[in-house]
Amino acid sequence: MTARREIPTIPDVAREAGVSMATAARALGGYGSVSAAAKERVAQAAKTLGYRPNVVARSMITGRTNAIGVVLADIENAFFSSAVRGIADAARAAGQHVILANTDEDIEKEHAAIRVFVERRVDGLIVCPTDGTDRTYLRGIIEQGTPVVLLDRRIRGLRADSVGIDNHRAAYEATRYLLAAGHERIGVVTGTASDVEAALHRPGLVGVENLVGMTGGERTAGYRDALLQAGIEPRVDYVVSGGGYRREDAVAATKELMALEEPPTAILPLDSILSLGVLQAVRELGLRCPRDVSVVGFDDAEWTETVTPPLTVVAQPVQEIGARALQRLLSRIDGSRQRPVHETLETTLVERESVGPPLSEG
Amino acid sequence: MTARREIPTIPDVAREAGVSMATAARALGGYGSVSAAAKERVAQAAKTLGYRPNVVARSMITGRTNAIGVVLADIENAFFSSAVRGIADAARAAGQHVILANTDEDIEKEHAAIRVFVERRVDGLIVCPTDGTDRTYLRGIIEQGTPVVLLDRRIRGLRADSVGIDNHRAAYEATRYLLAAGHERIGVVTGTASDVEAALHRPGLVGVENLVGMTGGERTAGYRDALLQAGIEPRVDYVVSGGGYRREDAVAATKELMALEEPPTAILPLDSILSLGVLQAVRELGLRCPRDVSVVGFDDAEWTETVTPPLTVVAQPVQEIGARALQRLLSRIDGSRQRPVHETLETTLVERESVGPPLSEG
DNA sequence: TTCCATGTTGATAACGTTCTCTCCCATCAG
DNA sequence: CTGATGGGAGAGAACGTTATCAACATGGAA
Numbered sequence: 001m002t003a004r005r006e007i008p009t010i011p012d013v014a015r016e017a018g019v020s021m022a023t024a025a026r027a028l029g030g031y032g033s034v035s036a037a038a039k040e041r042v043a044q045a046a047k048t049l050g051y052r053p054n055v056v057a058r059s060m061i062t063g064r065t066n067a068i069g070v071v072l073a074d075i076e077n078a079f080f081s082s083a084v085r086g087i088a089d090a091a092r093a094a095g096q097h098v099i100l101a102n103t104d105e106d107i108e109k110e111h112a113a114i115r116v117f118v119e120r121r122v123d124g125l126i127v128c129p130t131d132g133t134d135r136t137y138l139r140g141i142i143e144q145g146t147p148v149v150l151l152d153r154r155i156r157g158l159r160a161d162s163v164g165i166d167n168h169r170a171a172y173e174a175t176r177y178l179l180a181a182g183h184e185r186i187g188v189v190t191g192t193a194s195d196v197e198a199a200l201h202r203p204g205l206v207g208v209e210n211l212v213g214m215t216g217g218e219r220t221a222g223y224r225d226a227l228l229q230a231g232i233e234p235r236v237d238y239v240v241s242g243g244g245y246r247r248e249d250a251v252a253a254t255k256e257l258m259a260l261e262e263p264p265t266a267i268l269p270l271d272s273i274l275s276l277g278v279l280q281a282v283r284e285l286g287l288r289c290p291r292d293v294s295v296v297g298f299d300d301a302e303w304t305e306t307v308t309p310p311l312t313v314v315a316q317p318v319q320e321i322g323a324r325a326l327q328r329l330l331s332r333i334d335g336s337r338q339r340p341v342h343e344t345l346e347t348t349l350v351e352r353e354s355v356g357p358p359l360s361e362g
Numbered sequence: 363m364t365a366r367r368e369i370p371t372i373p374d375v376a377r378e379a380g381v382s383m384a385t386a387a388r389a390l391g392g393y394g395s396v397s398a399a400a401k402e403r404v405a406q407a408a409k410t411l412g413y414r415p416n417v418v419a420r421s422m423i424t425g426r427t428n429a430i431g432v433v434l435a436d437i438e439n440a441f442f443s444s445a446v447r448g449i450a451d452a453a454r455a456a457g458q459h460v461i462l463a464n465t466d467e468d469i470e471k472e473h474a475a476i477r478v479f480v481e482r483r484v485d486g487l488i489v490c491p492t493d494g495t496d497r498t499y500l501r502g503i504i505e506q507g508t509p510v511v512l513l514d515r516r517i518r519g520l521r522a523d524s525v526g527i528d529n530h531r532a533a534y535e536a537t538r539y540l541l542a543a544g545h546e547r548i549g550v551v552t553g554t555a556s557d558v559e560a561a562l563h564r565p566g567l568v569g570v571e572n573l574v575g576m577t578g579g580e581r582t583a584g585y586r587d588a589l590l591q592a593g594i595e596p597r598v599d600y601v602v603s604g605g606g607y608r609r610e611d612a613v614a615a616t617k618e619l620m621a622l623e624e625p626p627t628a629i630l631p632l633d634s635i636l637s638l639g640v641l642q643a644v645r646e647l648g649l650r651c652p653r654d655v656s657v658v659g660f661d662d663a664e665w666t667e668t669v670t671p672p673l674t675v676v677a678q679p680v681q682e683i684g685a686r687a688l689q690r691l692l693s694r695i696d697g698s699r700q701r702p703v704h705e706t707l708e709t710t711l712v713e714r715e716s717v718g719p720p721l722s723e724g
Numbered sequence: 725t726t727c728c729a730t731g732t733t734g735a736t737a738a739c740g741t742t743c744t745c746t747c748c749c750a751t752c753a754g
Numbered sequence: 755c756t757g758a759t760g761g762g763a764g765a766g767a768a769c770g771t772t773a774t775c776a777a778c779a780t781g782g783a784a
């Protein structure tokens with residue numbers, strides 16, 4: 001066993017300072033009223049003994065842990081690591097700590113993580129729910145007293161704040177941008193898992209926005225609506241997924257897209273890893289971007305302007321999304337009973353060099 | 363105030379089950395001996411009431427929090443987010459949680475983070491110390507009973523385990539690779555902060571490896587030794603830094619390098635963000651890689667094979683470094699008194715297309 | 725039958741804080 | 755001189771667990 005050296009406690013400090021435990025506690029904790037003289041002697045004694053408050057004991061009595069549980073898919077994904085950075089900075093300023101859990105989009109892991117966080121009595125949770133998350137589970141958590149804020153995604157029918165972007169509008173504008181460049185055959189590479197993928201395949205992409213809380217669904221709907229508004233009939237075979245959000249998935253999806261009889265002249269990958277896959281596939285097919293295919297990606301990753309060609313993207317203020325999520329959570333922790341707010345931050349279309357006019361036929 | 367609904371505790375469960383509190387506690391906690399019948403009734407009662415153990419109270423008495431503090435420069439940096447992923451996975455398997463703190467290479471933030479983690483009574487710390495960290499501070503933490511494992515970097519004279527790579531050897535081999543391709547004028551782009559940068563500027567780069575625990579120092583030494591072994595005199599003006607680890611810093615450093623009278627024909631950026639900067643600078647200068655300049659980077663980021671040209675890099679097993687660090691920490695937490703181990707994992711030189719023969723003169 | 729080992733149980737003491745309450749005493753207005 | 759007021763201090767409870775210890779069954783061996 002680790003023979004943790006005897007750690008001084010408040011009674012020790014009190015003894016050293018020659019005051020009662022209660023007085024020492026007040027002096028150290030900065031609450032109640034203590035004479036200047038006593039305060040001084042306690043401070044001195046604490047320094048001599050090297051006293052450090054025991055946060056666990058404090059949490060025990062105050063009922064607050066000053067810890068926030070953050071539940072997301074994968075911290076290695078740049079989107080999430082930026083979000084966590086935003087959360088962590090805001091948390092630090094508020095005296096809160098961030099505890100991390102990765103779900104890998106696995107509902108079981110998500111539930112397990114949330115359960116343990118609740119047992120740990122975190123002050124609140126920031127969750128990026130996986131596709132299948134049902135609202136009743138999280139509702140139970142909230143009703144039981146742990147505030148929850150959703151990040152990036154939403155859950156229909158759940159009374160919880162959420163912070164993200166307007167996915168429909170972001171995709172709508174990206175698509176309009178491609179339309180304006182002259183493209184009419186525009187493909188979408190999404191990461192949507194295969195089990196819900198079927199939902200995408202309704203004629204005319206009707207109802208994709210109803211895919212539960214999925215950013216992918218909302219973005220696909222935005223894409224569809226931009227096409228419709230331009231008088232172009234959405235094609236089901238232009239929306240493809242390799243089965244997940246890994247680069248290989250996007251490579252496969254892109255190749256599938258480009259193997260069509262009438263391949264698209266522009267591609268819209270729905271996140272940054274997928275963009276990487278699209279670029280790789282284009283390269284592997286011996287095509288040139290933007291000469292042969294134009295690309296507009298999502299998320300302004302660190303490499304987007306260094307890649308050739310520099311990638312035109314829809315940039316999300318990811319750190320700020322994280323920071324805002326934490327702010328909302330804090331105000332819930334402080335007892336705000338306001339009705340749920342769904343906050344959407346502005347996206348920016350960052351024009352670089354991956355979009356050109358469509359390759360003229362034949 | 364958040365009116366947290368009355369949360370059931372062990373006495374509540376005991377009452378419901380009609381047993382003593384002690385028995386209920388044993389049944390729920392899975393310790394001591396309880397009859398099958400009692401166990402059953404307690405489980406039933408717990409289910410009825412929706413009992414959830416209070417981890418804070420448990421920590422209070424056991425003295426263990428099952429939480430690991432992870433202190434690193436910046437979670438947004440891909441190296442660290444991969445390391446955290448490795449740590450988190452291993453931690454999950456061991457029933458531990460990960461609490462995060464970013465230092466931004468700021469010694470004050472690092473100390474503050476460690477202090478608060480100790481007050482939180484974390485079971486142990488994984489620290490990637492900033493350049494200026496003095497050993498006495500961490501030594502105090504360890505002696506006081508909180509085990510510490512260093513990640514990626516070391517601190518000379520500190521009795522703590524560390525996990526990372528053999529930086530000297532990795533840089534040595536990367537340099538040898540460039541030498542083998544025919545390069546004799548090889549530049550290094552490092553992120554070393556300006557205040558220690560001076561140390562790099564000794565004639566012949568003598569003693570760079572003594573820069574306190576710096577990966578940059580060790581890598582530069584490996585580079586130097588490869589040159590010396592090939593009979594090439596290291597040039598002080600070939601080792602440059604833009605003052606930090608941001609991309610702009612590397613852009614500036616690279617331009618400085620290429621503006622020399624005899625510019626290098628190959629560049630060795632010492633981390634992945636710096637590689638991005640080097641590539642960007644090469645591009646901005648209207649040069650082509652590898653035709654005009656060859657590049658070997660550090661760390662196999664997700665974009666390295668998608669960039670043009672695909673980047674040849676020294677790959678570190680980053681997730682594994684994190685996982686091993688956690689393993690070492692766990693064994694210390696379990697009381698291992700073994701003398702400190704410095705574990706170095708193998709790196710791999712991943713050959714892609716960013717290295718070619720040097721451009722023949724004029 | 726007696727005795728000891730073993731398994732089960734309950735009462736109660738920790739753990740290190742913060743919170744509640746009471747008491748003391750000095751001050752000051754009437 | 756009296757009574758109200760309030761700052762300062764101390765004793766002890768409370769938080770929800772786990773740990774300790776004694777008490778009590780039960781059963782098999784002597």
